[in-house]
Amino acid sequence: MAYRDLQQESDIDEDIRLHIEAEFQRYANGARILLNARPDAVTGLVSLADGLFIYASTVVRFLVRDKHYAVEIYDKLLQSQGSKGSHQLYERLDTLYTTILDNAFGMFKIDRKRLKYIHQVLTWFALNLDAPLSGEDLQFIGIPIHITMDVIDRLRSVFIVEYIVTTTTCMVPCHASFPQFLIDGERCQDSAYLVNSRSGNAMIAASLFKLLTSNTLPKGADGDLPHIWKSADGKWMFHVLRAKYTYELAYLLRIFVESHLEAWLRGVEPWQHHGHISKLHVVSTLAATQDWCKRHRLGDDLVARLGQIVDQNV
Structure with a gap:
């Protein structure tokens, strides 16, 4: 078996291009609006990925699942990331995760009650990875089922969700980098989404004792x-x-x-x-x-x- 460091491979961009093209073909209906408006989107996404395969797979899921806003999202990603001079490994991925979260929950920042529930769901997700929970589970500690189901549905691009979201659909990340992002204050800089590990574990422990x-x-x-x-x-x-x-x-x-x-x-x-x-x-x-x-x-x-x-x- 031969191993290779994809970050060092000269053809990583071509691998990423092939992956993006294959996913756009697989989800042709979701990709059509973006590709019609931005015919060079594949090339742009390869450039944005900058050799990071996690970014490529995440951004494609994001765009095809939010097809009616895909052009707006794509343009914002180009604008925000194209102006940066740094090429640190996770900087672009962090910008993408922030965009995904803002697109999902930004409109609820004025609704403190709903945002509090959303943050609780993100906390349970980020700090309880070895025992993924569902809306049916979290109802027993006071989070309404529909809140958890809505969070999962809005975060399909970073959760493993094949079909419709049900009461028993568990929060399982597509990649470990997303929960890692949520608990890292240097990477996740929006307090609406940042999960403080010690405070979060206190909330979880208290909820478990109530149960x-x-x-x-x-x-x-x-x-x-x-x-x-x-x-x-x-x-x-x-x-x-x-x-x-x-x-x-x-x-x-x-x-x-x-x-x-x-x-x-x-x-x-x-x-x-x-x-x-x-x-x-x-x-x-x-x-x-x-x-x-x-x-x-x-x-x-x-x-x-x-x-x-x-x-x-x-």
Whole structure:
């Protein structure tokens, strides 16, 4: 097997050109308006990609899925990127991602409630990649199903969505560079879309504790516990350890420790979805959670209780 560095290959532009042409042929209906108005669009897109294949594949998906605005989007990309003198690897891709987000959500910036929901969905997406969630999942932590479905539908160019968006369509990125962009303050410079990792993990952890300490077990459409419950059962510690301190998180963590932690450790139903995690890892992570509580002064009684539970399970 022969490997090659595409960034060093003299024919990378030709590879990108062939890819763009093939995609425009595949989605001929979506590409027709752009190509009729800008016959040299393929050449322009090859130049914009500047050897970055991720850019080429993303921009084609963006243009064919938003065909009625494709000419306007294409012209803006040419104008904004053509004026830059820097050729850093991700600079053009970041401009493209910003354009995609603005095109999808820019009109909602005056609607604070809707934009807050949109940002929450982006936060769950960017910080929960190993367990992709859907609108059906996020409804259980207070995000309306239609909000999540709308976000997925508007971001088809960066999400893997083959057909129509349904309540169970999960947020899966086409490429890891998009969630990486969302959590990098140097790359994503619009606070409406930027996901702060520590604040985001605090929001997620608090939401998971609300779910896990609810008096009523959530039920999915099939009558079983939803995927987000299983994710919460196995991942709440992951998010706590990466979270900033908030009063809400501290309060909900205390409730969980006092009312459910021992049953959770024993794997009593419905707390049986973390069984794949070794006991050693669970105990060491609980010890780290104790340190987090101590560092943020959540109370000597809570710290002592966690220490007691850790000692009993060593």
